[in-house]
Amino acid sequence: MEKLYILLIVHVEENEIIDGEKAPENSMLYMASLQSKGGHVCGGFLISEDFVMTAAHCQVPDNLTRVVLGTHNIKNVDEGKIRYIEKMYKHESYQNVGTGKDIMLLKLSRKAELNNKLQTIPLPRSEIHLGDNTKCYVAGWGFIKTGGGVVNELRVVDVSVINPRVCREMWGGVPDNVICAGGYKTKKGFCQGDSGGPLVCDGTAVGIVSFNWEKNCNYPDKPNVYTDVSKYLPWIKTILKRTKRSE
Structure with missing residues (x-):
């Protein structure tokens, strides 16, 4: 895990939505x-x-x-x-x-x-285990491209849950109690300025935007990682x- 810490610490200023769209009015x-x-x-x-x-x-x-x-x-x-x-x-x-x-x-x-x-928004009522490829979404005001800037209007993108074993392999290890979704084998995911926003599955806030790959939002190298709220x-x-x- 020592290598992982070095890779992740460099990114943590803030985590826009990549390949997303403007959020509909009266949503989220x-x-x-x-x-x-x-x-x-x-x-x-x-x-x-x-x-x-x-x-x-x-x-x-x-x-x-x-x-x-x-x-x-x-x-x-x-x-x-x-x-x-x-x-x-x-x-x-x-x-x-x-x-x-x-x-x-x-x-x-x-x-x-x-x-x-x-x-x-409701939180999970008990510990959850999301199935592979579960469709969820993430929203924020962050960058819409690597090295960009925050935007004024909320944007949203759908992402799919990634198997925890695959996520660990792609990262070489991840922290405990996380969910991986988006950013791997897809151009969809979050970017800087989106940190702290929710991963929403079936109307419930199941995750919190935590980190991506060294501020690189030009996927599909590594999965996006969220704190598992449950x-x-x-x-x-x-x-x-x-x-x-x-x-």
């Missing part, structure tokens, strides 16, 4: 843009009125300050769509993407108002309960 109403003073940094998704889920590596190097909710276009955002970040709960064992546990919860300073423009359900519930008690 749970998507969140995590921003610093410089603008969009990472993706995320609303799991409750006051919590957004994202990747742990999104905390560095940018200083995340706010979350934009309920819009597909992040260029023109009114104050009502902005929520400031009250606290970040990064998984306590996270070190870098190469060692896994790339998951973080963001407590919002003010609850989101759910309506026909803003919704939460493996962290106890940790997620603990954080949500702890914050509820302190309110």
